[in-house]
Each structure stands twice: as C-alpha cells, then as structure tokens.
Amino acid sequence: MTALAADNLQVDCGKSTLLHALSLNFDATESVAIIGPNGAGKSTLLKALAGTIAPTGGQVRLGRRNLAELPSEERAQSIGFLPQHFEPHWDLSVAELLEIGAARARSLSADALEKSMAAFELGGLERRRWSTLSGGERARVLLAMVLVVDPPVLLADEPTASLDIRHRLDLLRALADRGRKRLSVVVVHDLDLAFSFFDRVVLLARGELIADEPAARLLDDPRLDDAFGVRFERLRTGEGWHLRGCR
C-alpha cells in the first residue's frame, strides 16, 4: 500500500530547477535511503515530501490525499520530519522539548512521553538543558521529539555534523529499523551505511531520479559510479558494504 508518493514533483528556486518532475512511491512499511552527490536535490526532495516547502509543479500525496490541501496540524501528526540541523533558540530542557513535540498530537496516550523517553534512552536526562547535552544525546532527543506522536511517516535528513561514528551508526540503525513497522525515508550521506542498513536506495543527481532499486541490486549498478563521477570498489565487510571511490 502506498503511504507517500510524489507525482511529477517539480521544485524551482528562482530560475534554477532543483527537482525535475520526479515521481516516486513509498510503501507503508519500508526503509528507503536517498543518496546522491552534492546538489543532487536530496534535501529539497525530503522537504517537499514533508510539506515544509511548496512544490512548483506536481504534488505529494499522503495516502490518497494531496499534501498541500491537508490541514497543517494533520500533516504534522502524520509526517515526522528530522532536519539536518536543529538548534532551538531557547535553552529548553529535554522534558520541555518532548512536551512541545507531543503537543502537536490531537490525542496522545498518557504514557507516550515516558515510553518515548525510554525508547531513546533518555531516562535521567529529563531536566537537563539542551546546551548541556552531547551530540549523541541531542540526536536522540530530536528523534524522540519527532517520533513521540508515532507518525506513520518519518522523513529524516541525516545529521552530518557533531556526531561521532558510534552515534552515527546508532542513529542510522534506529532510522532504518523504523522501516520494519512504518515508512522511514532517510537522506544518507554515507554510502556504506545506506547500502548496509536500508531495504531500498533512491539515487538522485542534478535534481533528477537516476535509479530506484532494492539496495542489493543498485549496489552493482554502474549508474552509481556515473552519478558520483568516480569508480567504486565494492568491498564486502562483516557488517555490510564498504564503497571506496577511485578516480
């Protein structure tokens, strides 16, 4: 069943076109990695899917409905959006941030906040302020805020800065694991992790859809090398794949 779809989605910014009439379908349960070189339009696609920017042409459908016509409260409940950079303007505590996240749900079970705190290992951090949290803790708090209302769709832009390798692995694994029960679409900057963790990989370049395949199939596809302008050496490792680019 299609949970989220882009139909001929076009996004322009001034005179340049960021996305060229792109069409994609996402199932209600799958984990999808979006990859591509810089300027491919990955973040633009994600924002348009989340409804935080308006497309200049085409539409995004959530279930059967046009996202642009959906009341914004309903959109906020159905789609969780994890931005690449997040820095609250006020130095809120973890509990306060979760409260703000939870407030967008029309109704929420009484223990939703506690469950979310437990799921993201935030026990004991309730009263800590944002400025005192480590990068890994911040990532978990952000994820908890976005997922506290348990939206059927999660759209995440992988945070590249301020996370060390262990926390990046943890975060990406959590995002990919969510695809077992819900839809999880993640912009992934690290190709190894995209191919190791996700079911399906969407490859973009210059605002166009280059390939959309199961991860195992796209891995050997020469279009991958073309899109990134390198020749990849594909190395099998214990955990998954390692792609080494050579000129």
Add this chain to the structure above:
Amino acid sequence: MKVWLGLGAMLLLAMIVAACAGHEWASPADLLRAIEGDQALRSRLLFDWRLPRVIAAAFVGALLGLGGTIYQGVFRNPLAEPYLLGSAGGAALGATVALLVPLALPQSWLLPLLAFAGAWGATMLVIGISRVAGAVDAAGLLLAGVAVAAILGALRSFLMLALSDETVSLQVVLSWVLGGVQTPTWAGIAVLVLITLACVALSLALARKLDVLGLGETMAVAFGLDVHRFVMLAVLAGSVIVAAAVAFGGLVAFVGLASPHVARWLVGPLHRPLLPASALVGAIVVVLADAIARAALPPAEIPLGLVTAVAGGPFFVLLLARRLRT
C-alpha cells in the same frame, strides 16, 4: 510553586513600600487607615492619589513584561523589545499630537486614544513595508521597524519644536515621552485591570505556538505551524499590549527587555509559565521604579523612564555578567 509564591510576595512587598514612599513618607499604619476609609486629608490623599498610582504602576509593568516576552518569542532574539517595531515611536507621536494640537475632545480621553492609535498604526506600517519589500520575516520586520521608529521620532521632534508655545510647554510633552504612570481614578483602575486580564489571556493563547516557533522555522513548519501568519498575529498582539502599557504609563524604557530575561532564569523558557512570570517581574520593577521616581528628589518627580533606564541598566548588566560566569 515556590517561585510563584516568592514573586507574589515580592510584588506585594514592593507595592506596600511604594505606597509608603513619596515626597511625604507614610507608614503602613497610615495606609491601613486610608484604606479603612479615614476622612482626614492625609488619608484621602493617600487613597485617591498614591494607591491608585501604585496599582496602575503594577499593571503597566505587567503589560510591559507580557509585551516584551511576546516580542522576544516572536523574533527569537533576546535583544528584541516592545519598542523595536516602532510601536513606541507611534505611541509617542500620537501623544505629542494629543498634547500639542488643540482638538475638540478632552485630553484625558484623547491622549490614551491617540497613543493607542499611533502604536497600532506604526506597527501596521512596519508590517506593510516589510510585506511590500517582500521580506516578511523577523529580520525584515526588524529593519522596517528601526526605519519607521527613526522617521516617527524625527516627526515628533519637529512637532514639539513647531507647536509648543507659552500655552503648552515642551515640559508636559517631554515628561510624558520620558515615561510616567498617570494616576487613574478607581474606575480607571477597573478598566486597566480588565485590559490587563484580556492581555494575559491573549498572550497565554499564543504560548504554545511561541514554544514551537522557538524550535526554529524549519521545525516549526514541520510541527504544523503556519509561521508567517503566526508571526503577524503575534506581532499585532504584542503591539496591542504595548499600546495599552504606553497609554497608561508613557514610554517606560527597558522593562520589556529585562523582565523576560529575569523571568526566564526563574521559570525556564517555556512560554506558558514564562509569560505570567515576566508580567510579575515587570510589575515589581515598575512599582519600585515609580516609587523612586516619586520619592528620590522631592518635591520634583523624576520621569519614570529615566529611573528604569538608569537603575535597570546596571542591574541587568550585573545579572547578565553573573549569569555568564556560572
């Protein structure tokens, strides 16, 4: 809970001290006698003049605290303050017209009315300009606000120079522009209470969305907030509140800037507790500053705006420095 009781107690104490202070000091016993309905001249003076003024000062301060919190929340900038968007400049211009131009209405009506109209008009002008310029965001509004405030200030100075003569002295206008709580009648107090309660309700209605806006524009949109519309709405609400404060208290500098900071240190940045806490802090500050204004240089009265700036400035810097060091 402790914080709220503490703030309440401090406000009460400040009001008692302020009611005692004046160019003739009264004792708390004198106050009690006056409240009980003693008909001696001294008691009548306390009851009809000093008590209403102290109460009015508290409400003016509360309004400034609310307005400041909304502005800082909307612009997500701890340096934002109610007077930034030209609303104070507009109010001052309106008041200057009321004081200097002979019009048919009695001045006691005209002054708050024109001050209010000026604050409202200036804010609409700022919003209009930023809309025409295609920059309807916080930065665009701020820039337009600074420009409009400068123009309005120049207009006011011109009016003051051109229209003052022997019959209306510049001093009257100046003392208003520099801030000073008008002494209302008890009926006037009732109006002020109603206005303040309405403003508290209005700002609490904005509280949750101000929190969401504080997450940054991207997250706010993702959390379902129509950012542009809400910013407009909140700016208008903030100006209404500032206009009410200005109509009753003139231009009182600094309280709208400092109160939210102090309140944030006490109750944290979530707006639902922050707004009432900031109102209480503002009330305490203005009550005390007004007492100093009345009592420091008898028989003269120092303009309230000068007291708040001179006393509040260093106090604020001190607090900020201590805060930064820890």
